[in-house]
Amino acid sequence: MWEDLKYLTGFGNEFASEDPRCPASLPVGQNSPQVCPYGLYAEQLSGSAFTAPRETNRRSWLYRICPSVLHRPFERIDSTHLTVDFSAHPPNPNQMRWKPFDIPTDGQVDFVQGLRTLCGAGQPATRHGLAVHIYTCNVAMENKSMQNSDGDFLIVPQQGTLRIKTEFGRLVVAPNEICVIQQGIRFSIDVEGPSRGYILEVYDTHFQLPNLGPIGANGLANPRDFKSPSAWFEDLDVEHTVINKYGGRLFKAVQGHSPFNVVAWHGNYAPYKYNLADFMVINSVEFDHCDPSIFTVLTCPSVRPGVAIADFVIFPPRWSVTEHTFRPPYYHRNCMSEFMGLIHGKYEAKEEGFLPGGATLHSIMTPHGPDAACFEGASTAELKPVRVADGTQSFMFESSLMMAVTEWAEETCSKLDKAYYECWQPLKKHFRIAEP
Template sequence: MNDIAALSITTTGYQSGFGNGFETEALPGALPVGRNSPQRCAYGLYAEQISGSPFTAPRASNQRSWLYRIRPTVAHWGTFQPVDPGLWRTAPCAEIQVPPAPMRWDPIPLGDEALTFLHGVRTITTAGDAGTQAGMAAHVYLATRSMTDEYFYNADAEMLFVPQQGALRLRTEFGIIDITPCEIAVIPRGIKFSVELPGGPARGYLCENYGGAFTLPERGPIGANCLANPRDFLTPVAAYEDRDTPCRLVVKWGGALWQTDLDHAPLDVVAWHGNYAPYKYDLRRFAPVGPLLFDHADPSIFTTLTSPSETAGTANIDFVIFPERWAVAENTFRPPWYHMNIMSEFMGLIQGVYDGKTGGGFVPGGFSLHNTMLPHGPDRAAFDAASHADLKPHKLEGTLAFMFETRYRQNVTAYAAGIPQRQTAYGTYGSALAKRFDPSRP
């Protein structure tokens, strides 16, 4: 873990709200009053704007922040050299063809190898095209040591972290974010950060969003409340490093990794204001809604964040969770029904048992892929239990699953197709569903 010098301010804390115009300063008076780029900034700082949307985007979707920093980002630049991306892949990527069938994997073990977050990313699927700012990639990350004097930013994508085991400290330009399993964090495109492990080795899921920034879904007929509420999203307060020490900056740009050596730490933002910033959210604060009389509602009622596309009602990515909740509907098959879907679904399990896969094989740390227009649904154990259950109110407890759902077909990487954790027999799980048809018994 970095040895923070005495001149560094490492205040931890958060501001509440989603998409608000935030302002925060680590030193009093560092934020200018009434102007974004004064002739001379306080404390000898530089003013720099980072824009996450086109300059002329409508006010409701315009994203930008002003940073007041010790050195502008252009001063963090040097001669870049290519870096081996390891098992990190970027769309378009079609390394291997797999049969059209559901796929599932056991958890990938952490192992004993010394891995920072950057070295521990394993791409499972890619979709769309990062160059056209459309689609996504789904990864698993493994980390056994902190990034020390090493920093990173992603010019290709916004990054959604979903921890499954172990805590992460994300030391960003905008401040410090601490997350544990059942929490998530989003780092917007272009923001520098470093990943530390305050509690030891960590494993989780990572979504790279090449398209429109994640935002809260419209509630429609649900109205003003429930789902994810803006007040529960937390953005960090300003913190900075003023350290003149050899460091390395790695940039993901154009699907490749590049590195340069610095003689100072780049997380040197003393104050900032705006609405383009990293944030965290506790998934246990999600307020689910559901059916009260009959029928199983679409999984869209569990959408926590959405990345919009140019087609209304069709997401570039939906981040959907399946949390603890009450099941109360009558005369209804309560697990997910059998279906084929235009969207493709990468699913992971953070804790507990998912109600659609109770027959074993889908365990915390594992993941599955049900691609575009491929059939899927409950396994036999879940179907049998749901078909004969006493339909009284029942609470699903100790469970948390999630889904990265995209309109694009997800291409499986050669790594994911070849690892021993792949459950090669999973594609035929439906064959265990017996024929029940009897024309003499209505």
């Protein structure tokens, strides 16, 4: 079933795809004919305003066995593990680090049940802001799907491969890959054993590739390396539950068929995945450590030029060749919030304490940087060309908004490392009045 996956490549492309079991299922010449081929229903899914400029207009036409409107009323269900009320818990400007979040071992927990909100800012009701979640699960979403009416999910698996059914087709997403499932798209996640990962959710608009400026036409994440699913459908008459994340709360509606009944589709609004190993690293070759923005994979821009609601940044394996330079990340305070996660290996600037499946948050204007051991080692290291971050992959969700942590993240989950600040305490004073 999953071994014959076909993908469509290219970021933001206008695609047309039909399941080969139903050839010529895409209507010819118009989007909504009086009668669609095979007796299908035509349905448009809009990810932008109808009148958005052509370059930012996102929509797809779906040709499905039953329309998505065919369900019973939504009912509110428990959603205490999620929140969009980021003022409910007192703010905390301290550097924060979390040990790896526990994966459930007792009982069966699926993707939706295993979601937990860590931090965020803004509100989906005003279409402005973001949230960071962790997921931990161990079973598939059986006859259950989810749609996020609040915004887009950027999913970063850390442990366990995800098998994702979407209305547009199927995706297999392994650790060191990411996927984006946009607002309103229904999906269901199966897992290969215990699974854990991170999610960046944005409310404002959709992720896009960053502008390259003087870099030129090529580099960083190349459009051709992004993959969207080819059309695939299942025609199942079963009791199926659709979970709707709406206004930060969860609702469920029951219907008598699978929502993954799209036989054909065309458009430029579709989920996609990307392999982080395909990132084309650009870095300094003479002196000084480049700003982390040089490692941006995807960005969700704000209305202010050059300022992002959220950037997805990675720190991939690469060569370091700079001369007369302190090579690790410099000490800094930032007008941005920086949430970091570790997929595997050890992060170069903090090899102890920051572990795969854990996280850090350095809030707006909170100082941070290499720990004492990293500083001392890098200050005396021989500056020859060396490989950096081989066997590791860390990432950052960066935002111009002041992200507040949730009560669950700071108190309930018991994973907050209250000794994090100690990694900087051994830093010594090296000041001298006269140069030697």
